[in-house]
């Protein structure tokens with residue numbers, strides 16, 4: 561991943577959760593659709609969130625990254641490699657119509673239109689830390705569906721050991737795909753048990769609103785215990801596999817980006833330390849936590865593995 565020096569960001573740039581919640585309650589009472597109203601973003605015009613279960617997690621509630629940072633400081637190479645390119649080029653991502661093809665080792669392959677995804681599954685808010693491999697992090701109130709619930713509908717067979725995710729390929733519109741920065745389309749993968757873990761989320765919104773294009777509209781993955789590059793954006797295909805699938809960053813730099821990419825402060829990137837991180841909106845660095853703070857929930861998935869070798 562290209563590394564840029566990040567300009568210092570003000571300590572005060574943290575949104576207060578109570579304020580966010582009060583504003584949401586007010587909008588609900590006023591009958592305003594929570595779409596395209598708060599975020600400085602280009603969000604898909606036709607989509608609306610049908611309502612969701614708020615996240616009761618109190619530990620991260622007061623640590624939310626300011627919404628404007630979440631939607632203007634992004635990694636989305638299809639829209640450019642600069643952190644501000646995805647917002648600038650957001651309108652170039654065409655999200656309507658949108659459907660996800662689900663195929664491979666499953667009994668019921670099919671195509672899932674984004675409208676059906678929103679209508680047929682329960683949406684939940686999940687406040688997660690997202691730790692980028694570039695040693696910065698954010699805390700984001702995502703809205704989405706447990707990935708496992710969606711995958712189950714397609715009845716993966718006993719041969720399905722891995723699941724692959726693929727981003728839209730559209731070089732006519734996506735400027736980044738006209739340059740060979742990565743092996744396009746962007747691809748990611750999880751082991752089946754990782755994909756079925758209740759923390760793995762298919763996100764369709766953030767901060768109470770439909771996902772803005774620069775954050776991976778209309779649907780992206782969020783796997784909070786892994787480095788951010790695993791959280792693939794703008795997904796058009798999901799494939800069940802018997803063998804471990806190739807993934808874009810691993811293909812481009814195998815020594816730097818492993819298949820697992822679990823957040824691990826003990827295993828440095830070959831070119832920099834992963835022991836500390838800068839929370840966006842804070843000046844001081846803090847210690848990075850094993851599995852990004854989710855060790856209690858996910859460590860058992862990796863019991864017996866050598867995490868230095870399988871990084």
Ligand code: MTE
Nearest residue numbers: 634635636637692727746788789791792793
């Ligand atoms: N997905 C696609 N399709 N293309 C990308 O370039 N970047 C990844 C991930 N998903 C990327 C992607 C990286 S490196 C990170 S850190 C996160 O998206 C950033 O998500 P955010 O911009 O919503 O914070």
